[in-house]
Amino acid sequence: MTRAFLAIPLPDDVIDALTRVQQGLPEGRAVAHDNLHLTLVFLGDVGAEALEDLHDTLSAVRAGPITLRIDGLDLFGGERPRSLWARVVAGPELGALQTRLESTARRAKIDVPRRRFVPHVTLARFRPGGGVSDGFHRYLVDRAGFALPAFDVHRFSLYTSTLYEDGPVYDVLAEYPLTG
Numbered sequence: 001m002t003r004a005f006l007a008i009p010l011p012d013d014v015i016d017a018l019t020r021v022q023q024g025l026p027e028g029r030a031v032a033h034d035n036l037h038l039t040l041v042f043l044g045d046v047g048a049e050a051l052e053d054l055h056d057t058l059s060a061v062r063a064g065p066i067t068l069r070i071d072g073l074d075l076f077g078g079e080r081p082r083s084l085w086a087r088v089v090a091g092p093e094l095g096a097l098q099t100r101l102e103s104t105a106r107r108a109k110i111d112v113p114r115r116r117f118v119p120h121v122t123l124a125r126f127r128p129g130g131g132v133s134d135g136f137h138r139y140l141v142d143r144a145g146f147a148l149p150a151f152d153v154h155r156f157s158l159y160t161s162t163l164y165e166d167g168p169v170y171d172v173l174a175e176y177p178l179t180g
Ligand code: 2AM
Pocket: 005, 039, 041, 042, 083, 113, 121, 122, 161
């Protein structure tokens, strides 16, 4: 079985800007530069045959480029955050692609967890159940207006995730163009 997910890789200048916003984070584990992405569908552990089927279907997907914008930081988990993330804003085509990919994965017999799609880029993760310090609140307040100019993305990718003690390593298994 292979742990896998579908995501949109981000342009280098966006990654650099997100890396800069991670600086000064007083606690939590910052997501490594190479691991910053916009997840579309988390696939979980997938067998080789289902992965092949999925790849064949994804290779036939025709969709155009998508314009994205990063606008603001937010937390999953509130006062006891699980993660800090950058909000991604887009037109309806992002949600349409996400829905389509999720259905494609289900048709390939992949048991995709049912979760509302909140477009985001995870920037840091926190120890479960732990609170955060005043320093962390100051960090958030100082970056309250964080936003980046809009940018276009021209592909999405199938990633594998290998879990190690010091964090996951993501590898691109295949790429699919968003060029219409
Ligand atoms: P996250 O960034 O909000 O944690 C690879 O793990 C990607 O798949 C991450 O971007 C992660 O989202 C997403 N994902 C969604 N559901 C997941 C789950 N149950 N376990 C691990 N990652 C998940």
